[in-house]
Amino acid sequence: MLPCPIAEDNLSSLSKNAIDVLHQLSYFVVERARTARRFIKSTGHPSPISELQLFELNKNNPIEGLHAFLKTLQSGNDVGVLSEAGCPGIADPGNLAVQYAHSHSIKVTPVVGPSSILLALIASGFNGQNFAFNGYLPNKAPELSKKLKSLEHKVISSNQTQLFMEAPYRNAFILTHCLNVFSPHLKLCIACDINGTTEYIKTQTIKEWKGTDWQQFHKRPAVFLIGK
Numbered sequence: 001m002l003p004c005p006i007a008e009d010n011l012s013s014l015s016k017n018a019i020d021v022l023h024q025l026s027y028f029v030v031e032r033a034r035t036a037r038r039f040i041k042s043t044g045h046p047s048p049i050s051e052l053q054l055f056e057l058n059k060n061n062p063i064e065g066l067h068a069f070l071k072t073l074q075s076g077n078d079v080g081v082l083s084e085a086g087c088p089g090i091a092d093p094g095n096l097a098v099q100y101a102h103s104h105s106i107k108v109t110p111v112v113g114p115s116s117i118l119l120a121l122i123a124s125g126f127n128g129q130n131f132a133f134n135g136y137l138p139n140k141a142p143e144l145s146k147k148l149k150s151l152e153h154k155v156i157s158s159n160q161t162q163l164f165m166e167a168p169y170r171n172a173f174i175l176t177h178c179l180n181v182f183s184p185h186l187k188l189c190i191a192c193d194i195n196g197t198t199e200y201i202k203t204q205t206i207k208e209w210k211g212t213d214w215q216q217f218h219k220r221p222a223v224f225l226i227g228k
Helices: 016-023 033-042 062-075 095-103 114-126 140-158 169-181
Strands: 026-030 051-058 079-082 131-136 163-164 187-192 200-205 222-227
Touching: 016 114, 026 033, 026 200, 026 222, 033 051, 051 062, 062 095, 062 187, 079 095, 114 163, 114 187, 114 200, 114 222, 131 140, 140 163, 140 169, 140 222, 169 187
Parallel strands: 026 051, 026 079, 131 163
Antiparallel strands: 163 222, 187 200, 187 222
16 A cells, blocks of 8 residues: 655655655556556656556446456565555545455555645644544535534534545535534634645634635645534
């Protein structure tokens, strides 16, 4: 399970060990082949990129195709799993490869790397002993409002920090709903462009967020957190 930078081209966020392990591999399960090839090439992989074998794991590939690809493991080949950003298996489909490995008694090794979810939590000031990552919330207004209200209830009733995400081009949409749904004194943290040159992380109450131009977060990868 191989990490890649959260901010594009920020190879300094990866350890020498992560790069060394990557360079030992010729087989990869990836979320998107094009971006994976670009990342692998940027690390200075010793093999020509054209000689590497990549299986693109997305909704268009049946699980049978993944299983056929992973049969290479049974021939003694190690396979690396890559996400689009950060650590694989978190908010991406890389866990499917891990499920296969466990069910076939194949060793799974996680390699340390950056996680936008954990980095956002660390920088938010919210409770780090009781938290939940909710992934992507409903994309329709009524369902989204209902979900946001239920997350606020969890914060208030159990002091459980709630984390969630949205497609970058819909950041203004979800933030507008946060402003309309949440209580004025609930705290919201916006953590975007983590590890990048334009990194922005700020926590304040909903009341204090009022009047903010949400367009400044348009198309910027972000993690959102609410807490006390």
